[in-house]
Amino acid sequence: MRSPASGTHPTRTITTRISAPSPLATVRELFPALAESTEIYLDSAATTQKPLPVVETIHRYHTSRTANAGRGTYPWATELTTRLVRVRDRMAAFIGAESAAEVVFTGGATAALNAVALSWGLAELDDGDEILYNPRDHASNVHPWHHLRQLLARFGRHIELVPYRVTELGEADTADILAKVGPRTRLITTSHLHHVFGGLTTLEELRGKLDPRILLCFDCSQSGGHMPLDVTELGADFAIFAAHKMFGAPGTGILYCHRRVHNRLLPFLPGGNTGVDLTDAGLTSTGMPELLEGGTQNIPGILALGSALEVLESLDVGVIAAHNRALTLRLIDNLRPVPGLEFLPGPAHAPCAIGYGIVSFTLAGISATDLGFVLGELGFLVRTGLHCSPRAGDEATDSVRVSTHIYNTVEEIDRFAACVKTIAEEVT
Numbered sequence: 231m232r233s234p235a236s237g238t239h240p241t242r243t244i245t246t247r248i249s250a251p252s253p254l255a256t257v258r259e260l261f262p263a264l265a266e267s268t269e270i271y272l273d274s275a276a277t278t279q280k281p282l283p284v285v286e287t288i289h290r291y292h293t294s295r296t297a298n299a300g301r302g303t304y305p306w307a308t309e310l311t312t313r314l315v316r317v318r319d320r321m322a323a324f325i326g327a328e329s330a331a332e333v334v335f336t337g338g339a340t341a342a343l344n345a346v347a348l349s350w351g352l353a354e355l356d357d358g359d360e361i362l363y364n365p366r367d368h369a370s371n372v373h374p375w376h377h378l379r380q381l382l383a384r385f386g387r388h389i390e391l392v393p394y395r396v397t398e399l400g401e402a403d404t405a406d407i408l409a410k411v412g413p414r415t416r417l418i419t420t421s422h423l424h425h426v427f428g429g430l431t432t433l434e435e436l437r438g439k440l441d442p443r444i445l446l447c448f449d450c451s452q453s454g455g456h457m458p459l460d461v462t463e464l465g466a467d468f469a470i471f472a473a474h475k476m477f478g479a480p481g482t483g484i485l486y487c488h489r490r491v492h493n494r495l496l497p498f499l500p501g502g503n504t505g506v507d508l509t510d511a512g513l514t515s516t517g518m519p520e521l522l523e524g525g526t527q528n529i530p531g532i533l534a535l536g537s538a539l540e541v542l543e544s545l546d547v548g549v550i551a552a553h554n555r556a557l558t559l560r561l562i563d564n565l566r567p568v569p570g571l572e573f574l575p576g577p578a579h580a581p582c583a584i585g586y587g588i589v590s591f592t593l594a595g596i597s598a599t600d601l602g603f604v605l606g607e608l609g610f611l612v613r614t615g616l617h618c619s620p621r622a623g624d625e626a627t628d629s630v631r632v633s634t635h636i637y638n639t640v641e642e643i644d645r646f647a648a649c650v651k652t653i654a655e656e657v658t
């Protein structure tokens with residue numbers, strides 16, 4: 231991918247750059263937790279397995295030259311500061327950001343989405359302004375907006391949250407969005423890859439049809455590290471990533487903020503090492519990305535993100551996407567004839583061969599929770615329930631979610647589908 235320093239976009243072909251699958255026999259050896267287990271891990275949408283370099287980086291931080299970063303002037307501290315700068319640069323390049331100043335380290339995807347609501351929403355929104363959102367998205371892309379609305383109401387500002395629909399393919403319904411966009415729309419927020427349906431939303435259909443003042447927020451928690459992705463190509467003003475879903479450690483997230491919004495943000499966590507100064511005029515910004523960062527950072531988590539990015543780059547995200555697509559299609563084909571099985575919205579309903587490593591379904595005669603329990607006992611590790619979708623989205627249905635990554639094999643998919651078939655025959 232491009233260097234963040236380049237500042238231009240010579241090519242815009244990343245979304246279509248999906249390479250052919252390559253032999254992946256040795257990939258599993260990179261992931262120690264897989265090597266030591268006989269279970270089949272099909273829950274990478276919850277968190278990915280951790281490759282050895284990530285594990286070693288975290289271990290090494292705690293066992294050698296442990297220090298804080300961005301503070302001391304002795305070599306242990308300054309080396310760490312330099313390494314964090316390099317990770318930020320690498321992350322910026324990885325997601326196609328134009329500058330590292332657009333990359334904020336957060337405590338996770340949830341923290342990043344709340345940072346958008348609090349640092350942008352509190353500062354910017356007026357009475358009557360509207361946010362368009364998907365009530366069937368992950369709660370972390372729903373609750374922060376409701377929280378923001380409640381907070382603003384306490385100060386006499388009443389904003390509207392306008393829900394939009396999801397298509398049968400599990401994507402944001404762009405026709406519905408377009409119908410609901412109005413003169414007071416300030417933000418459209420969406421998951422890039424839906425965490426239950428596995429549908430991809432780029433909002434490409436809306437390009438050129440929206441008032442450029444409307445900001446776009448993409449929750450890329452499920453797509454980051456799973457497919458080639460370029461935030462500039464997406465037209466994102468905000469984009470959110472969860473490091474632990476891209477081979478990194480929990481407690482580390484990334485908030486991309488396009489530079490055009492930088493002067494519209496309030497500090498999120500004012501405190502030590504934040505990008506603010508206390509002057510006679512109150513807190514004044516000293517710049518991004520520190521404006522939205524505060525306190526001691528998750529240093530091992532950020533260093534581990536650097537190692538995770540190295541692994542992702544060496545495996546090639548295009549290869550990962552192609553592998554996930556092949557597994558998704560095979561899973562759908564294998565599950566389609568199972569009696570009583572119904573797919574939730576998503577690629578299973580698409581007329582063409584699409585798929586991004588997430589498939590959810592229900593089975594007649596057994597609840598998703600019970601099915602998940604039985605599958606778990608048989609060694610298939612899948613997620614069941616609502617998958618953190620808000621219960622208030624009344625269409626929300628408990629389901630079984632299968633999610634794959636580069637370390638999953640065709641044989642695992644076949645064994646899983648055969649097991650579901652056997653259970654279906656017993657319960658129907």
Ligand SMILES: Cc1ncc(COP(=O)(O)O)c(C=O)c1O
Pocket residue numbers: 275276338339340341368370371421423424425449451452472474618
């Ligand atoms: C789409 C999506 N957004 C946000 C989150 C929240 O991520 P985190 O728990 O790392 O804050 C998740 C986690 O499952 C997710 O799938």
